[in-house]
Amino acid sequence: xxxxxxxxxxxxxxxxxxxxxxxxxxxxxxxxxxxxxxxxxxxxxxxxxxxxxxxxxxxxxxxxxxxxxxxxxxxxxxxxxxxxxxxxxxxxxxxxxxxxxxxxxxxxxxxxxxxxxxxxxxxxxxxxxxxxxxxxxxxxxxxxxxxxxxxxxxxxxxxxxxxxxxxxxxxxxxxxxxxxxxxxxxxxxxxxxxxxxxxxxxxxxxxxxxxxxxxxxxxxxxxxxxxxxxxxxxxxxxxxxxxxxxxxxxxxxxxxxxxxxxxxxxxxxxxxxxxxxxxxxxxxxxxxxxxxxxxxxxxxxxxxxxxxxxxxxxxxxxxxxxxxxxxxxxxxxxxxxxxxxxxxxxxxxxxxxxxxxxxxxxxxxxxxxxxxxxxxxxxxxxxxxxxxxxxxxxxxxxxxxxxxxxxxxxxxxxxxxxxxxxxxxxxxxxxxxxxxxx
Numbered sequence: 053x054x055x056x057x058x059x060x061x062x063x064x065x066x067x068x069x070x071x072x073x074x075x076x077x078x079x080x081x082x083x084x085x086x087x088x089x090x091x092x093x094x095x096x097x098x099x100x101x102x103x104x105x106x107x108x109x110x111x112x113x114x115x116x117x118x119x120x121x122x123x124x125x126x127x128x129x130x131x132x133x134x135x136x137x138x139x140x141x142x143x144x145x146x147x148x149x150x151x152x153x154x155x156x157x158x159x160x161x162x163x164x165x166x167x168x169x170x171x172x173x174x175x176x177x178x179x180x181x182x183x184x185x186x187x188x189x190x191x192x193x194x195x196x197x198x199x200x201x202x203x204x205x206x207x208x209x210x211x212x213x214x215x216x217x218x219x220x221x222x223x224x225x226x227x228x229x230x231x232x233x234x235x236x237x238x239x240x241x242x243x244x245x246x247x248x249x250x251x252x253x254x255x256x257x258x259x260x261x262x263x264x265x266x267x268x269x270x271x272x273x274x275x276x277x278x279x280x281x282x283x284x285x286x287x288x289x290x291x292x293x294x295x296x297x298x299x300x301x302x303x304x305x306x307x308x309x310x311x312x313x314x315x316x317x318x319x320x321x322x323x324x325x326x327x328x329x330x331x332x333x334x335x336x337x338x339x340x341x342x343x344x345x346x347x348x349x350x351x352x353x354x355x356x357x358x359x360x361x362x363x364x365x366x367x368x369x370x371x372x373x374x375x376x377x378x379x380x381x382x383x384x385x386x387x388x389x390x391x392x393x394x395x396x397x398x399x400x401x402x403x404x405x406x407x408x409x410x411x412x413x414x415x416x417x418x419x420x421x422x423x424x425x426x427x428x429x430x431x432x433x434x435x436x437x438x439x440x441x442x443x444x445x446x447x448x449x450x451x452x453x454x455x456x457x458x459x460x461x462x463x464x465x466x467x468x469x470x471x472x473x474x475x476x477x478x479x480x481x482x483x484x485x486x487x488x489x490x
Contacts, residue, residue, distance in 0.1 A: 157275030158468040159209040163201020167469040177224035187294035187489035189273030190215025214266035215301040216273030217294040239301035243281040257437040286445035289452040299458040299483040305447040307334040310436035318342030320385040330390035335361040340454040378403025
């Protein structure tokens with residue numbers, strides 16, 4: 053074998069081994085090789101390994117195989133060597149193909165800018181991060197923080213999206229225990245430092261050193277691929293489809309986590325204010341957690357739907373005083389406010405039972421609160437942050453076991469702008485999801 057060729061082969065093989073391509077690229081690379089480890093070609097394989105060992109710039113077959121396996125399924129993580137003419141041909145054609153492989157993403161170019169579909173190079177994960185091949189991404193109202201530049205310090209262009217479901221297809225150094233091929237979700241909480249006082253107390257949402265938010269601190273899921281911190285990953289149960297799972301990564305975990313940390317126990321009266329994108333999930337979670345569930349919305353026409361979701365009672369806030377109706381039931385131990393109307397939140401506070409709590413998860417304007425209600429009944433008003441990755445995983449597992457489902461309107465990636473407008477209009481029934489796998 054020619055040593056110049058060996059040097060060239062090593063130069064080509066190292067970046068290929070490190071990148072670890074998937075899909076048709078894997079078949080393309082391995083399909084080039086004559087030297088696989090079967091009996092028929094064992095002599096050729098031995099000759100090739102002897103040649104490789106003579107080159108200081110080419111990885112030995114064992115090391116090369118291990119590096120290839122980072123991006124390959126076990127069944128294809130084998131050394132695929134080839135004769136010089138074939139590999140030289142690959143170096144001119146295949147290497148260019150891999151190095152120029154692109155992905156589509158929908159980005160916000162600047163604060164207030166229009167969503168635009170662009171091509172980018174597929175990125176490589178650094179230490180502690182993974183690359184996710186995205187199958188679905190929910191379109192959430194919080195994406196408007198990126199679209200309109202309402203969150204301070206965003207670096208543009210930025211890809212929104214924090215309700216992400218996909219498959220790990222590349223893993224950076226030091227990542228445990230995640231592996232390629234696992235289906236995962238990435239939610240709002242992208243990561244935290246783990247060592248500040250708040251993190252040490254388990255208050256990850258209040259991290260003061262390295263709080264990361266998906267789609268804000270780094271590019272999110274409006275695209276075919278994304279990079280995500282390993283800390284942000286939640287394992288997706290096989291029983292849930294990617295489309296069904298996506299909204300659970302924000303709307304789902306926020307309502308589920310607020311309810312299970314509310315202090316209510318089975319049999320307590322728990323009310324869900326609003327049965328839209330958040331509320332239709334909140335009613336399902338509350339009913340399946342064993343609460344005496346009350347749905348509050350505007351209009352008699354929503355009662356049948358609320359009961360179908362699992363509500364035991366329905367209050368039409370247009371026809372009656374919701375606080376008075378709650379008090380007829382003994383008062384609500386918990387009211388989860390999912391609406392974005394501050395007046396509607398204030399109207400139910402009088403129906404919160406003594407020592408009860410109004411938990412706000414809908415981003416509304418300032419709420420007017422009568423302090424007498426708080427003092428005399430020891431009532432409280434608090435907010436709730438969505439949750440960390442393990443909370444998202446708990447939400448997914450509970451949803452799969454308890455048959456909780458999001459109701460979704462589905463759009464392709466190239467219609468992300470239309471999907472966003474549909475979501476922001478408030479007319480969607482009830483979540484909007486980008487189907488990226490198709």
